[in-house]
Amino acid sequence: MASSKFILIFVCFIIGSLMRSTNAQDPSKLTLEYYSKTCPHAQEIVRTEMECFVRADPRNAALLLRLHFHDCFVQGCDGSVLLDDTEILIGEKQAEQNVNSLKGFDLVDKIKEKLEAECPGVVTCADLLAIAARDAVVLVGGPYWHVPVGRLDAKEASLDLANNDIPTPQQGLLTLISKFWAKGLSATDMVALVGSHTIGFARCANYRDRIYGDFEHTSKYNPSSEAYLNKVKETCPLDSGDDNISAMDYASPAAFDNAFYDQLIRGEGLLNSDQEMWSSVLGSQTADLVNKYWADPGLFFKQFSDSMVKMGNITNPEGGEVRKNCRFVNT
Template identity: 45%
Template sequence: MNSLSLIATALCCVVVVFGGLPFSSNAQLSPDFYAKTCPQLQSIVFQILEKVSKTDSRMPASIIRLHFHDCFVQGCDASVLLNKTSTIASEQDAGPNINSLRRLDVINQIKTEVEKVCPNKVSCADILTLAAGVSSVLSGGPGWIVPLGRRDSLTANQSLANRNLPGPSSSLDQLKSSFAAQGLNTVDLVALSGAHTLGRARCLFILDRLYDFDNTGKPDPTLDPTYLKQLQKQCPQNGPGNNVVNFDPTTPDKFDKNYYNNLQGKKGLLQSDQELFSTPGADTISIVNNFGNNQNVFFQNFINSMIKMGNIGVLTGKKGEIRKQCNFVNKKSSELDLASVTSESMEGDMVSSI
């Protein structure tokens, strides 16, 4: 099956399952927004991501995470893509993002190709949102028809990134609070956390769980003993903490329900992951069990929550702008050669818990 057939099949499946659901809670967004102005958009996004994924299996997880870290700050407006300038304190330098975000260069590759065929038509915010959905498909996960029509922000907010993005040691109450602040409920929290079925995390962010949990001098008791020993081999106590560990020890590059099965077996990598299942009396436990027992139910809820998250704080109409280059607002972009400017790929891994 060729690339375009693959994505078409995935999207058709979504229509069958979700045909009765609204595409967006924001009436100004529409799946057909670029039908006339840039009909090639989705094929360009898919082809570039498919090519990159063949040499970088971590790419899908990195793109999905980049979308999360954009939407949780000041809405899905591509503010996370803005580089530091004399007037912009980049969100990329916020604590949850510094030395952590990956594959911003891939979004720039897509933007460059889109500008060649549809100049000044497609926002970076829409490209990033589309790329997250395609990344799910490329890793074996669900596809969905993305509501489009977002515009790009003129600013970034580093302090808000530090405040809004939950960390790897967040308690369940802290996670719920962070998600509720974005209009996302407990089911959304558990569904979106399922993106941790993909990707890697640096040892730095789990060392306390392995050796000195809550300053007890002992490992986190919610960790399975066999899994604990495996992680301790990968993350030695006195090591630099830069080794990377798979979120899912069984199918690390496949989008599936194993994340929830891992939580059931006390094999959640981050404390914030395991909190969903190991917090006594938590209402998230039944949701984890439901998703862990039925992958289709997980996929359906993941789609709903991704669409919901993708509508947070969007700029539409005449708000914001359509950036010519994703890393700079247009005033700065006009001084640059679009074809020659790319953002370097940052080779770190997870800092925040989403």
């Protein structure tokens, strides 16, 4: 009796594993040709929309790039970040690093509408984000890379993982490195990917501690940059203005270039987490990379492209579906 029960459990386990594996996502299954027959114009459609958004406001490039990053760090790149809260699903939009911060969901909706009009039920929201992030970078002067596609959209999201896995600006270098390691990304990938902060803005709430000196023991602000520091403090008072924004690369906030690394070398990184890569006493390897990416923009572009593909290849082993609306799982 006990042995037949064991056999039944064993058979159920095997069937369960097989069912899961038929829908499971294997990163090696991502290909450049995935939509070549089913939606041959998918890439052009995303590109045309992105051109329109970035022409209207270059910040839109930063929004889409960050969305892809926050998608990939939670369950893999599976569009989970795009899901709205419903009665039966708790999304990731209220996570500490996302709430009042992550934007661009309306832009994703617009791209998805165009894709659905051309080839209904074919292109996933996760792939849409990966392609849009690449186009975002190119449209503000950054490198081009081929985006392997074929990701599936998750049927679930995880607020807990979003709270735990997405790095925060208050974290020290070793924690940041370990968070990237946990996703299969090296310190080299991290230093290159954080180069994304060459575009876009941060809210005062995220850099107040740094500019008022609370991080003196980790990343001390360069005292010779007093004039710049005072300007940033005007935008970010000690006790108000949480949502006021400053550019992370004040030299060229709307251009994807390597000026961000120069700022770190000057001790002027806006986020403590950014400055850690150059200033941390534990960061000789990361500081070395910062120096290299400032000295050689071509090297930065090459590593950034490679690391974006690597980050984009983090798939959700649970598999999923092709969502009709990026905000909701299919019914």
